[in-house]
Amino acid sequence: MTSVWAVLWAVLAALVDFRRWVPGSWREWLAWFLLTSLAIGVAIAADLHWWPKLGPLHLLDLAFSGPSAWLYGGQGVLQEE
């Protein structure tokens, strides 16, 4: 006898066709694994409140706050914020 879960799963799979979500070649698997493991790592870091002093936003700030200030027309404008 087919279980209710099997029926529900079949309906859902027919609606979405989960086979298409799965990577095919090893390159696709590699990219999938890299992105997913990065996502899980970042999620764990957020959950553990692990924010290093020199995080990605700090790096972006170091690199681009100067050019952005130049676009505003001077350093002082952003420091007032």
Place this chain on the structure above:
Amino acid sequence: MVQVSRYQLILMLIWTVLGTGIVTMPGTIAQFTLRDAWVAAFGLLLGAVMCSLVSLAHVRLFPGRSLTQAAIDVLGPVLGRMFGIWYLAYGFITMATIGREMSAFIGISVLPNTPDFLLSAIAFAVSMYLAYLGIEVVARVNEFIVPLAAVVSPVLFLLAARLFDASPFQPLLGDPAGAAWHAAVVPAFAYGLEFSIALQWVPALRSPRTLPWDILIAGAISAFVLSALVTLTVGVLGDPARYLNYPVLELVRAIRQGKFVERLDTLYVMGVAITLVLKLAALQLAVGEAVKDVSRSPERTWIPIPVALLGWSLSNYLFRNVFDVTNFILRDVPGYFLLTVVLLPGALYALRTAQMVRTKRPRRLQNT
């Protein structure tokens, strides 16, 4: 072969920019100027013109190719993929910014007891499914919400217009020109440059050669809508608009008609949520194209899950609160976007032109 019409493309671009634009831009403009706020909103046009010029070069030099494909064509597989990874970083950071803006906005406005990460998870899941269904479906959903926006937005505007007071704008253009420019930087370089996302959709466009015009049209419409919205916000709220994170939300909350028509902010929040999900989906399509090109994959159906998962994780990790998001948009985004979507593609096109000139010269010499 999936093909997106010009009308659909223009709508996608408008919602992509105005999705977060109507939430964030009035507040960031009002921080710098009130009297000249209506002019500053037209800074969006500057970004549109820059993106239009970039896309003009793109569709002439790389017809039917996305930006990441063009980079691989010009720079070769290694350097081209490095550019692709840089573009992916830009796409994920932008996606995280939008996701955080959305969860913070909905959390503050209507669901204060729901954790922000849960709100963004729902938004990312919906946009992931849209991205999985493809660009044509996203374009059709963009078309679908136009009648809703066309009816609801003017009604909200007109109801709010009863409270309008012109005194915050007097004397007209009374602030120094520098203040108007400072206020115009975010619309021009943070939001206006988002039009460049269309370069990733080029393979799916029905008429890629008209892309520069379509970006200009979308930019002009968006700038006009934004200017009207900012004018109304400043006119109704006055000086307090400077100190509010979401002045448009307060504008809609201020609407009262008779005894029964009030608290229309629910309508506004629903509309904003829809446009933000569409914006996330549009961005996921662009990032998905980049992932496809970088990983040399012929398929794109496996891409939405890891892309949405990473976008969602980053949105929770990078920005702890609204202040972080606003600070990032004001301090870093103008320079970051200018480099990533204008200067680097510009360098690519210059390199391609040089390569074409170099290959033509020996042929001419051979002919002589």
